Amino acid sequence: MRRLVTDTLIIAERNVVRLTRTPELLIGYTIQPIMFVLLFRYVFGGAISTPGYSYVDFLIPGIIVQNTAFGGFATALGLNEDVRKGLIDRFRSLPMARGAVLGGRTLSDVALNALSITILLITGVIIGFTFHSSFGDAAAGVALLLLFGYSFSWVLAFIGLVAKSSETVNSVGFIIVFPLTFISSAFVPVASMPEGLQQFAEVNPFTIIVDAMRHLWLGAPSNNDVLWAVVWSLALIAIFSALSVRRYRRAAGG
Amino acid sequence: MSSEAAIEVEGIVKRYGDVRALDGVDLAASPGKVLGLLGPNGAGKTTLVRVLATLIEPDEGTARVTGLDVVADAGRVRERIGLAGQYAAVDENLTGLENLTMVGRLYGSERAPAKRRARELLERFELSDAADRPAKTYSGGMRRRLDLAAALVAEPPVLFLDEPTTGLDPRSRLGLWGVIEGLVAGGTTALLTTQYLDEADRLADDIAVIDHGRLIAKGTPTELKDRLGGERLEVRLESAADAARAADVLAPMADESPQHAGHDVTVAVRDTHGVIVEAVRKLSDAGIDVEDLALRRPTLDDVFLALTGHAASEEEDEDGERETAERAA
Numbered sequence: 001m002r003r004l005v006t007d008t009l010i011i012a013e014r015n016v017v018r019l020t021r022t023p024e025l026l027i028g029y030t031i032q033p034i035m036f037v038l039l040f041r042y043v044f045g046g047a048i049s050t051p052g053y054s055y056v057d058f059l060i061p062g063i064i065v066q067n068t069a070f071g072g073f074a075t076a077l078g079l080n081e082d083v084r085k086g087l088i089d090r091f092r093s094l095p096m097a098r099g100a101v102l103g104g105r106t107l108s109d110v111a112l113n114a115l116s117i118t119i120l121l122i123t124g125v126i127i128g129f130t131f132h133s134s135f136g137d138a139a140a141g142v143a144l145l146l147l148f149g150y151s152f153s154w155v156l157a158f159i160g161l162v163a164k165s166s167e168t169v170n171s172v173g174f175i176i177v178f179p180l181t182f183i184s185s186a187f188v189p190v191a192s193m194p195e196g197l198q199q200f201a202e203v204n205p206f207t208i209i210v211d212a213m214r215h216l217w218l219g220a221p222s223n224n225d226v227l228w229a230v231v232w233s234l235a236l237i238a239i240f241s242a243l244s245v246r247r248y249r250r251a252a253g254g
Numbered sequence: 255m256s257s258e259a260a261i262e263v264e265g266i267v268k269r270y271g272d273v274r275a276l277d278g279v280d281l282a283a284s285p286g287k288v289l290g291l292l293g294p295n296g297a298g299k300t301t302l303v304r305v306l307a308t309l310i311e312p313d314e315g316t317a318r319v320t321g322l323d324v325v326a327d328a329g330r331v332r333e334r335i336g337l338a339g340q341y342a343a344v345d346e347n348l349t350g351l352e353n354l355t356m357v358g359r360l361y362g363s364e365r366a367p368a369k370r371r372a373r374e375l376l377e378r379f380e381l382s383d384a385a386d387r388p389a390k391t392y393s394g395g396m397r398r399r400l401d402l403a404a405a406l407v408a409e410p411p412v413l414f415l416d417e418p419t420t421g422l423d424p425r426s427r428l429g430l431w432g433v434i435e436g437l438v439a440g441g442t443t444a445l446l447t448t449q450y451l452d453e454a455d456r457l458a459d460d461i462a463v464i465d466h467g468r469l470i471a472k473g474t475p476t477e478l479k480d481r482l483g484g485e486r487l488e489v490r491l492e493s494a495a496d497a498a499r500a501a502d503v504l505a506p507m508a509d510e511s512p513q514h515a516g517h518d519v520t521v522a523v524r525d526t527h528g529v530i531v532e533a534v535r536k537l538s539d540a541g542i543d544v545e546d547l548a549l550r551r552p553t554l555d556d557v558f559l560a561l562t563g564h565a566a567s568e569e570e571d572e573d574g575e576r577e578t579a580e581r582a583a
Contacts, residue, residue, distance in 0.1 A: 003362075010359050018347040021388060086343035090404065093307045095332040096360040 004097035011091075011104025015078060016111055025074065029116045033067045034123050040187065041127055048188050053218060057132070060124040061141075061213035062186030064117060065206060068149035069177050071113040072156030075105045076169045079160035088248075102244055106153040113149040117142060132219045141216035144229055148209050151233040154240035161247045185210045205232045260285045260412050260443035261306065265315035268301050268467075275301040276312070277467035283445055283460070285411075288438050290458025290475075291447040292554070294562070298467040299447035300339075303416045306445065307337045319412050333361075336405030339416035344400050346390035350381050353389060354403055361408040368407075375403040379433065395426030402433065413437065413444040419453060431456060451554030461554075465562045478557045485549050486556065487521040487529055492543035503540045504533060517545070522552075 019025060040059050050058040082088045082101075091101050121129075131138045156173060163169045183197055184190075184206035190198055201207050209232065212225035261283040268276040276298045283289035291299050304310045306317055308328040317324045319331050344353045351372050358368030376385045379399040384392060389400060398418060405413060415434065419427040434457055438444055448454050454461050455475050463471040463478075471478060487507075491500055497514040504512050504521050507529065512521040523529050526549060537544050 007360060010356060014345065014348065014352075014356055017352065018345065021347040085346075086339065087345060089304075089307075089309055089339075090337065090343040090357075091360070092309050093332060093335065093337040094357065094360045095329060095362065100360075 004099055004103070007097040007100030008103040008107060011100050012108040012111075013104075015074075015105060015108035018078070019074070019108070019112065029071065029074070029112055030119050033063070033070075033116055033120050036067075037063055037120060037123050037127070044187070049192070050189055054128070056124065056128045057130065057218055058189075058214075059187065060120070060129045061217050062184075062210045064120050064124075064145060065148070065210050065213060066177070066181040066186055067116055067120060068113050068145050069152045069181060069206075071109050071116065071149045072106075072153040073169070073173055074112055075109050075153045076156035076160035076163070076173060077166055079105055079157055080163055080166055080169050083161065084165070098249075099245065102157055102241070102248060106150060106157055109153040110146055110150055113146055117145055131217050133217055137216045137219075140226075141213050144209075144212060144216065144226065144233075148229065148233045151236035151240075154237050154244060158240050158244045158247060161244055180204060180206050185214075205229075205236075208232060258285065259283060259318075260287075260320055261289065261445055262318045263302070263306070263315070264317070266302065266305060266312045266317055267314035268298075268305060268310065268312050274467050276305070278315070279464065279467070279469050281462050281469065281472075283443055285443050286438070286441045287459040288434075288444045288446055288457050290454035290461040291445060291464065292449070292451065292454045292461055292558070293447075293464040294449060294558075297464045299464060300416055301467075302464075303337075303339070303414050303445065303447055307335060307414050308332055333408070334410050334412055336408070336410040336413045337416070338398075338402045338405035338413070338418055340418070340420040344389045344397060344404060347388055349386050349388055350376055350392070350400050350403075351385040353400060354407060357404045357407045371407060375406060379403045393426075395422055395429060398422060398426070398430055399433065402430070406437070411441075411443060413442050415444055415446045417447055417449065419448070419450065427453075451558060455554050463558065463561055470561050471557070475554065478554065479552050481557065481560075485523055485526050486552055487523050487533060488546075488548050488550060489519045489521070489533065489537070489544060490546040491517050491519065492545050493517070496542045499540065500537060500542050503536050503542070507532060507536075520556075523549075 037059070040063060041056055045055040045059065048055055079102075082091075088101065155176075159172055160169055163172060183193070183201050184204045185201065186206060190201045190207065193201055208225055209229045211220065211223065212229035214220040215222045215225055259282040261281065263279055263281040266276050266279045267274065279298070279302060281289065281291075291302065293299050301310070305312050306319060306324060308324050308331050311325050320334050322331050322334070324331050345356070348356065351369070354372035354375055355365070355368045358371050359365060363371065373382075373385070376382050379402070381396060381399060381403070384396060389397060392400065402415075402418065418434065419430050422430065431453070434444070434446070438457075446454070446457055458475065461473065461475055461478060462469055471481075473481070487504070489500060489504070491497060494517045497517065497519055500519045501512040501514045504519065507521060507523055509522045509524050512519055514520070521533075530547060530549065533547060534544065
C-alpha cells in the first residue's frame, strides 16, 4: 500500500513536469477556456435569457464543469502516448505498484483542473461573476468540481487505453463531451430546449453537476443535486477505474 | 537444461487468436552469457521477450528467470530484469536525468540515491552533457543509450535487449555494441534479439534461431556456420542469362546444389583445394563469361537462408509483428 502511494506520486510528479514542458497543452487548458468564457458571455450571452440570474452568473458554473470534463483529455492523450511509445511496457517491467500508472495519471489531472478552475474563476470575476453563497459553500463547489473532474479522468483513461491513436482519443472524446455538456443546463436553461432534448438534458449527469454547482455558488434550489452529483462521480470512478485497470491488466496479459 | 541457467524456457506457447506467435519454444541461457535470438520479423522474438519480461503470460509452458517463474513470481522477476528495446521507451518530455531518476525511484530507491545512480549511468553512457535536456532533443543513438541505461538502473542480473540497434546508423550501432560487450564482460546475462546476423555473430555466445514461433536451430555461431559445411564459392557472371547453366556446370563440385539469383551463383564447397582454378576452367569451357569469383566463409545469412529457405530480412518490419499481435489481443 505504501508502495502504491509512493509510486502513484512519482508518476503524478512526472506528469506535472511533462505538462510544464508541453506549452501547447497548457495553452489548451488555460487560454482556450478563457476564450470560450468570453465568447459565450459577449457573443451568445445577450441572446440567452436566464430568468433569475445574470448570464455571467449562470454561465460560469456551467462552463467550469465543461472545462473540468476536458481536463481528463490530459489523461487520455498521455496514456495513449505511453501505450504507443512503449513506456507502459517499461513501467510494467518494473517492480512498481500495478495501479500506480493509472492512479498517477488521473491524480495529476486534479492538479491541472485546479489550475484551470482558478484561471476561469479569476476570468469570471473580472467579467462580472459574483458568488451568491457562503464561503463554505463556494469552497465545497470547488471540491465537487475536483471530484467530478477526477471521475471524468477515469472515463477518459479508459478511452486513452483503448484508442489506437491520439486522433481517435480526440474524436471519441469530443463526441462524448460536446453533446453531453451542450445538451445540459450548462449554457442555456433546460426549459428553453425543444421536446426530446429537454428530457435528455434532465437526466444528463452534467445537468445534475451544473445544477449542484449553481446551488453551491449561486444559492439556487438544491433538489439534492449535490448529493446526486457526488453519487454520479463516485459511480463513474468505480465503473471506469475497474474497466481501465482491467484493460491495463489485459493488455499486460494478466 | 541446467537448473543454474539464468533464463530457462520450456515449451512456451502463446496464441493470438488462431496465430501461434510462439509454438513450443525451449531455450536456456547460462549466467554471464549472451544468448542471441535470431529470426526474421514476425518470427516471435518480441513475443518471447514480452513473456520473459512478465508483460504477457504464456498460454502453455513455463519460463524461469534466475530460477523464478515469470508468471507465479512475476513481482520478484521484475526486480531482477532490465528491459531495453527497439522502441527506446523513454519519456521524451523528461530530461535524461529525470528519466533515469524516475526509473530508479520506481525500483524503490529514495530520490537522492536514485539521482546519484542516474548521474553515474549518464556518465558511463556518455550522456552527461545532455543530462538536463529533454530526451526529445536526443539523436536516435542517444535515445537507445538512455533506454539501455534505464534498463540498468537497478543493476539487474538479467537483461533483455529487444533489437537494440534496429534503425540505428552504423556508427551508433558500433557504439552500442561496445556498450553491450562491456556489460556482459561484467557478468550480466543477456537475451539479445536481432534480425542482424552480424550483430548476433559479434555479441552472442550462443544463438537460437526461431521462425514462425518455433526454434529451428541452436548452437554457437561457429557451430551454426560449420553446419553449412565448408566455404562458399561466389561467382558473379557477365550475363544473368547464364546463371542457371553456370549452376549446372558447377554442380559436380558442390556439396549441395548451387543456388543462383540474378548475376550471382553460390556454391558450397567442402574441399577448397584448387576450387577456383577448376571453376574458372569449367565456366570457360562452357563459354560463360565471369566478372568476379571468390571464396568466402559462410555467414549467418547463409545459415539463415539454409534453415528457413528465406533471407533474414525479407519480411515486413517488426512493428507489423507487434501490432498484429496486439490487435489480435
